[in-house]
Amino acid sequence: MGNKGKMSVCTFAYYVKAQRDLIKWEIEEHRVKFLHHVDWAIKNCVDPTGFNLLYMFRREEIDYAMDKAALSRRDDVYYSMGRRFVKFAILCNYTDKPDCHYEIDDSQPNNEEPHLVARGTTALHHASRNPECDKRLVRSLFRIYQRWDVQYVDLFGSTHFQVACQFGLDDVVEAYLKLGRDPDEVARVTGDRPLSLAWGYNRPKVACALQLQGADFRLAAKRTKERAMNEQEAGPSFVHQELTAEEDELTDSRRTDRRQRDIRGRQGP
Secondary structure, eight states, X not given: OTTTTOBOHHHHHHHHHHHHTTSOTTSHHHHHHHHHHHHHHHHTBOOOTTOOHHHHOOHHHHHHHHHHHHHOOTTSTHHHHHHHHHHHHHHTTOOOOOOOEEEOOTTSTTOOSOEEEEESOOHHHHHHTOXXXXXXXXXXXXXXXXXXXXXXXXXXXXBHHHHHHHTTOHHHHHHHHHTTOOTTOOOTTTOOOHHHHHHHTTOHHHHHHXXXXXXXXXXXXXXXXXXXXXXXXXXXXXXXXXXXXXXXXXXXXXXXXXXXXXXXXXXXX
């Protein structure tokens, strides 16, 4: 009864394809228009639980919608649209399949063994630099980016582990630590550490878990003091603007790379 008048998932997929054929993905205005059509379809679709999201969307389209959700402010039209897409993706049991490889990161103090690393800015990285992004959305995004064994590293050396510490997701932090994640890892550009983020954002449970795993109190205290001084001198909004401006270039590059991989995947070997 609740699905009366709703389009089926198959109709939804055909609708998305029809809208895709009308746009040029390289043009931002076209991508925005596409997202508006997708949002209308989501609101008028039956429950998609268990359906394959990749049957309906390309990875670059999924990434774009996730990014919009993470970057949007409360007065932005994408604030609700993006969250609806994230919820839709979760209902479809979609999880990110990162392009990762083994490497040793020389910038980390205790990194002597190779780890799986995925380089590029994700929606979770965007969320960490959006002062209006809430814990609920970040937790939802972690249901999509749930590879605790992979280090998702962005342009500034920030990781998903650090995002979990910043937003106080105790269970996610514990999952990382159980897999041997270094509690003292440092973001290459910003200098942020898990413990300094937990302190800075008032996450006592996370701070306790990190210290039980041997996080260096002195290094974290030093970074916390530096961060406070920087924000006092320049203001947190200025720091956020600088990071976001540099990040935009990487995001565009990531979309191009994903599009090329999608094309190669459809063409086959």
